[in-house]
Amino acid sequence: MKKFLSVILALSLFLSLAVVSAHAEDITLDVIIAQYGDNTQNWFLGEGMDGSNFVKKFEEANPGIKLNLEVVSWNDLYTVVSTRISNNNAPDILNIDVFADYANEGLLLPVSDYCPEELFNDFFPQFIEQSVIDGTVWAVPDLASARAVFYNEDLLREAGVDKVPETWAELEDASQAILDAFGGDVYPWGIDMTTDEGQAAFAYYVWGNNGGFVDENGEWALNTDANVEAIEYAIGLVNKGFTNPNPATQTRYDIQDMFAAGKMAMIIAPNQLPTYIKSKEGTVEPGTAALPHNEGATSSSVGVMDRIMAFRDDSAPDQAARNEAIGKFLTFFYDPANYVGWVSMEGFLPAVNSAVGALVESDPSFQAWLDVLGSAKFYPTTKAEWNDVKQGVIAVEQQALTGGNVKDLLDALQAQITGK
């Protein structure tokens, strides 16, 4: 038995070594792509790109470079990435939302090392700004989405709400009117405070009250009076019965489903909501409006952006060739011939200028969204503590939902973040 085992072990060792060495002359790039929708995997690895797929096309166009590309669901993405980093086995190219931790620990290559000049200038500058730490660009945006209020016109009209609420007070009155008109059949307003995306809810409300994650100097300012008021307001909406019943476990998709089914009157959602409703064969024709704000504050749109970044690999024999290969990957990806299909497939917004023309041509509503995005606020993802803050505000929201005091909770969070 022992012999057998050792034979197997030795064999497998040998085999896997052999596999590794077989491609030694080629450069193999490990790529991890986040799964945005049901088409992502098909596009990269299946037959979703005109009967072929990204990997095949890329390898045909760039002989000598092999892609080991993996599409990972968001559920597992952080687990996979951080486990691989812990084991010095980081991917070469990673598509994810956060980057500050990686950059601060010196794991990333500066974008200037591998990104061709021409491509770099093609990115929207306000997006690139979001990936700068200490003057160095560490990642490039892969796509973005903008958030706005979508409303179900029919439901509002039936409830006698003739003006889409702009302020918080109006939102409460409209919600009350909808409750009155439909009893429990329709939820007036959707809130998602789940572990998946609770930070978005935080942003919607604090930015609508002139609060925010950081103060004007860029220091963390989580427990300001404006923020406390904003979160208390949001929790109040839940407690008054204006929202979906379980904000801590009902994800954005649950809420979008309710909206698509005509069970929810208003919702804050990303720009691809109409695409989503169509895929669910919903008949709701949503209208869009700006996010509601508190009296005396200004409304601000919220932008969310994901990134592509390249990791250092000091063990690579030829750094220049590796950088060049990464550059080729990016060039190929952002080539309008490929990129436009990718972005429009899931209804996202593009990150490069060269894609805008084709996209606006196919769907004129894109232009309006691009304008919204131009003035949108983004999460402070360049700050090192962002991940802690993100998890922290979600915990605060969820604790407040179960009866915690918002002021105390935010004070504690601020102390925890800045005390470090």
Add this chain to the structure above:
Amino acid sequence: MRSVFVRHRWEPYLWILPSILLMLVFVVFPIGIVFRLAFSRISRAGVVGEFIGLKNFQDAVSSTAFPQVMLNTAFWVVSVVGLSTLIGFTCAMVLNQPFRGRKIARSIMVFPWAASLVIQASVWNYIIKMEYGNLNNILLNLGFLQNAVNWRASYQIEFIWECAVGIIVTIPFVTFTVLSGLQSIDASYYEAATVDGAGFWNKLRHVTIPLVKPSLTVSTVLNIIYVFNSFPIIYTITKGAPANKTDTMVTYLYMLAFYDQRKGPATALSVIGFLILCVASGCYMLMTMRKEDSL
């Protein structure tokens, strides 16, 4: 059992060597790494740094969610193991009776065992959704309800659902273990008891339970370990939300490690969990084995 099988003193060790090797390499080595990590600084991105003593343990234990998580874990283990043992025992008693369709009933009993936990947890997650869940669908369509009911109205209720799912998927294991014990009981014991005038409860207490106990003992230990380490049910249904109030230790440390990016405290927690399990099942084994001296 001094016997003809051992010809050389080293021979038994040769026989157990493959399994020891297998476990040394693939279980003990990772455990070793986890122990080392528990005493090291680990950066947010996951880079392993220098030795920092018990700092990780301090962080883990002093976090605000820790007491609640421990309480949940205790509730989870006790309720799932306890109730599934009780129900599984009853099921085994019933399935041991001769009746028409017993074969079918036994085959059905196997179902929850055979389906993967991730899948079953997803199904139950779908069932108890308020807006479109199947439970509401069925009850409304059969006319038992007038309006959709929010089956997960608070986190306490959600946690109870999770325990219930845990119990359902654990029952078959207990049932079949007990059933095997029941089948091996000689009918003469019962005859003797009947002659002595023992009723149902007396037979249960003085014949059935003592004879089934050995097969229950080890399976309970394994059960405790599996349930303590069970991950997919809670992760799929609530992810511990709101604010870790439905987390057990394993899901909590997973969230800590991979969502909060605090791997140091997370590994420290896993070491704590390991110690708890060691003590708990060690005590249990000592307690039951001393009496039976089964080895």
Add this chain to the structure above:
Amino acid sequence: MKTLSANPVPRRRILLLILSALLLTILLCSLTFLRFSSQLYVKRSPNTFVGDEKYKTVRQEVELQLEDFRTQGTDAVIEEQVIERVNSKNETTSLVIFTICAANSRSGWNLLSAGLPSSYLLALILVLSAAAWLLTLCSSFSGNRALGIASFAFSLAAFFLIPVIFNRLNLDLSRTAALAQSGGDTAALDRLRPALDRFLFGSTAGDQLDSMLSALKYNICAAPFLLLLPAFITVCASVLAACRPLKKTLLRVALYVSVILFSLFILYPFFVMFITAFRSNTETTDMYFLRILPSRWVFSNLGDILKRNVLRYLGNSLLISGGATIIALLCGIPAAYAMARMDFRGKKAYLGFVIMSQMFSPVVLLVGISRLMNTLHLNDTLMGLMFINAAFNQAFAIWLLRGTFVSISSEMEQAACIDGCSVLGAMLRILLPMAAPGIVTTLIFVFINAWNEYTVSTVLISTQTNKPITVGITQFSSFNMIEWQYLFAAALLATVPVIILFMLIEKHLAAGLTAGGVKG
């Protein structure tokens, strides 16, 4: 009949029972088979104060509506409810809800003559009960036990139909109400419309029926359950007539009922998985709960997921589980053999070691395992997963196998050894064939555990085509939406083979565990 003479039941008692059941049935059918107060019309009027202009206009509107109903011969009244609140600007707002209610009571005879699907069910119940009464009487007078058993069967059938008729009735109404509201499938509505009109409103609703039905939503009371009482009496009577000891019969019935209920409960999630796997994408999140079964069976869901690599994932799972099982048995059998047949120092320590090795769940060890795989160059290979799964199932395998071996007497092997056979030969030729059931059980266990493993595979496998099924199906719960129908279709594919496997070995299962259990 022997039993009858041995254990005579007074005929008078049976007669009395039957008579009372008959009377009760007639009484309940003609009195209160169904009582409902339907909301015929609801008007919610926000920002209305009692007595102001708006109130007067709305009230007038409602009264007109009431007249409408009255002229159609429906007896109805207006109910008024006022709710006051303070809004965000500290103003008092109020909501007035006008409801036109009709208090109707419909007897069983109404239902019988209405021609609804539930009417036929009720008729069936009555026929069955009547048959049961007749048979019971015949059996008690003729002493024929077979007749008594037949009457028992008939009365049981009637008994179990009562909840069905109640639900069917609700279904007739609520389904129609929902359809009327959503303006959906009108063909079904049209078919039911005349019968419903006849039953609910005495053929007076005419064109108004749709609006009345939409107001009526889910408003039926549980009166049919009252019939349970006469039915129960009938059951008792027929049991007495069948003349078996009552207690034993009831115990038997209780046994079957509880086994059936528990089985249904266990099968329920699998039923959900099955029907959801064949729903359309829209219907998986149907928030109006229109149907229990898919309105259209979308078998193409299966085809769709097959296009998405699912077969490949299944194959990988098969390889991983198969490999893990072989490795676990190859390492586990000798170890278990040594534990069962040999004495050696450190045996207890070894057992402790085995159990200790189970105390970390793979989830906890992710980082460690992943690093190990890097060192061994087994990252992203099926081989690595085989070893991991085998190792994490060693304890269980050894425990089961050891129990099996202990339960088999060692005499034959001893004899063989003395005859010059090697220990290994004795084990292979004598012990293993005898221990086959236990080995099969172990094999299945390890296989299933490996088949169901999720977390380690998530982290270890990065090549798409190397993923096992548990990880593969996560592609159906992506960032944009959970595609329940695909998720469950894939789950179905992953579950059915395992369930069949388990059902096949279920016989050995208990036997294998027996061996494992005895002297733990």
